[in-house]
Amino acid sequence: RLLTNAGMRPGDVLVLTKPLGTGVVATAIKQDVAPAESERAAIEAMTTPNAAASAAAVAADASGATDITGFGLLGHLARMAEASAVDAVLDVAAVPMLPGARELAEHGLVPGGSRLRRAALWARAARRPGSNEVRRSGTSTSSGFVTRTASAGSRPEPAASIFVSVDRQATGRRPPMEVLSSRILVRPSDPERSRRFYRDVLGLAVYREFGPPDDPGLVFFLGQGFLEVAGRGSGGAGADVAIWLQVRNIQAEHERLQAAGGTVLRAPEREPWGLVEMWVLDPDGVRIVLVEVPEDHP
Structure with missing residues (x-):
């Protein structure tokens, strides 16, 4: 069964199956400043196959998926929303991060590609009080699938957190062909x-x-x-x-x-x-x- 990134509909939720931050930790490793715990967690995340998450998503009857890689969480979420002609609400505080990744990012250890894409991506997002820009723009490697499910009760496991809800049909856009x-x-x-x-x-x-x-x-x-x-x-x-x-x-x-x-x-x-x-x-x-x-x- 094939899952695409164009199946989101109003009322859906999305689930991240791995924590984010491998790009931040990898940048810290290159500069020899990554804490040992962060390095171990990043390597484990990058080397853990997505087969179990994929099987769980299909078993939960998910109808859409993508992987969070070079364009980061916000970039891939924006692409899914555009492909599905919907808006999405991101609960930044609920986004799971690798241990130490948030602190490393706050010290400027962010991949160069993330810095280049940040302005363009951030312009497409509506900011809310208390949001954290760093957590929205970090890149990752093999960070798992974001899968669309019909309800929170049917989310696939393993899942780090439900952190995105699909808010409404975007005004003036028809749902695209899948x-x-x-x-x-x-x-x-x-x-x-x-x-x-x-x-x-x-x-x-x-x-x-x-x-x-x-x-x-x-x-x-x-x-x-x-x-x-x-x-x-x-x-x-x-x-x-x-x-x-x-x-x-x-x-x-x-x-x-x-x-x-x-x-x-x-x-x-x-x-x-x-x-x-x-x-x-x-x-x-x-x-x-x-x-x-x-x-x-x-």
């Missing part, structure tokens, strides 16, 4: 020529091969998405290229797109191969295929 995975579809006029080009000339790594052995479709790794070269097209410049987006609830996306004035070329239909597909056109006529994978699909 994309679970994506790929670009290419229908080549000469499949073998295109397979050789993408595999042997361009040098893309093959993710999977499917279809008949004498004329297979290939799916290539493409950064955080995929490129699928399969079938046979007309050879036109744009008609044989499409964007493929997997969504969680295609009927909800259909209703949302219609309300937003999108051009739906074909309403959701279950295909013979078991997937539910809907076709949408962008303003230039590029076909976008929205896909839902049913639970009973093999």
